[in-house]
Amino acid sequence: MTKRHIAIIGAGGHAEVVASVILASGDSIAGFYADVPSLWGYSLAGAPIIGPVSEITSADCSHAIIGIGANEARKKFAEKIDMEWATIIHPFSWVHPDVPIGRGSVICAGSIVQPGARIGSHVILNTKASVDHHCLVGDYAHIAVAHLAGGASIDEGVFMALSCTVLPKVHVGAWATVGAGAVVKKNVDPHSTVVGNPARSLSELRSHAREVH
Numbered sequence: 001m002t003k004r005h006i007a008i009i010g011a012g013g014h015a016e017v018v019a020s021v022i023l024a025s026g027d028s029i030a031g032f033y034a035d036v037p038s039l040w041g042y043s044l045a046g047a048p049i050i051g052p053v054s055e056i057t058s059a060d061c062s063h064a065i066i067g068i069g070a071n072e073a074r075k076k077f078a079e080k081i082d083m084e085w086a087t088i089i090h091p092f093s094w095v096h097p098d099v100p101i102g103r104g105s106v107i108c109a110g111s112i113v114q115p116g117a118r119i120g121s122h123v124i125l126n127t128k129a130s131v132d133h134h135c136l137v138g139d140y141a142h143i144a145v146a147h148l149a150g151g152a153s154i155d156e157g158v159f160m161a162l163s164c165t166v167l168p169k170v171h172v173g174a175w176a177t178v179g180a181g182a183v184v185k186k187n188v189d190p191h192s193t194v195v196g197n198p199a200r201s202l203s204e205l206r207s208h209a210r211e212v213h
């Protein structure tokens, strides 16, 4: 494959992880773009932090990727900026060859994606995420060190925090948050936050706590 020269939007911790995936894949980094003036002129992962996101141009890179962990921010930039988005996959991960992965998505070290799964655009499968057979992962989702069991599905913008698990065939609605350590046994409503084992809605837990006191 031709070596790609990839610009990164963002210059924080996740951007540095994205840079490491790019370099491990044999591609090169064109530079970072971030709306943080105090960072301009410095370098990260051996590449310059060039300037604001508005200065990114396809004249200086072959592709771009959004290295920002917040799902809403990735959506905002993806919709605003017209670039050739790179999909990057760490060589120490396993993605079944038939699995489609949308543009702009990053598969970090240690992640595993099994046959029949589908991964959307601008998705983050973070360190050691696992997506089992026939799972669906919507655009702008972020799976931290977490696990989706066979046939589970998560919609657009879902954030699965550290060490959480979604059981087989369970569905998590758009822009929901699954808290760290949660075990999700039942479908989750869009825009809700669930925590615990079994996972329960945080707003319900809060109103229950208010009634008790």
Ligand SMILES: CC(C)(COP(=O)(O)OP(=O)(O)OC[C@H]1O[C@@H](n2cnc3c(N)ncnc32)[C@H](O)[C@@H]1OP(=O)(O)O)[C@@H](O)C(=O)NCCC(=O)NCCS
Residues within 6 Å of the ligand: 126, 144, 145, 160, 161, 162, 177, 178, 179, 180, 181, 182, 193, 194, 195, 196, 202, 209
């Ligand atoms: C679920 C989460 C998003 C909720 O954040 P929040 O809305 O700020 O919630 P709060 O911290 O105000 O906590 C509210 C209540 O829920 C409880 N709670 C929060 N997160 C919890 C979790 N993961 N599991 C169980 N209970 C949790 C708190 O103890 C608190 O209970 P209390 O009111 O009885 O004291 C957050 O706690 C979380 O899990 N973040 C994950 C971070 C992460 O994994 N990042 C990965 C980076 S790659």
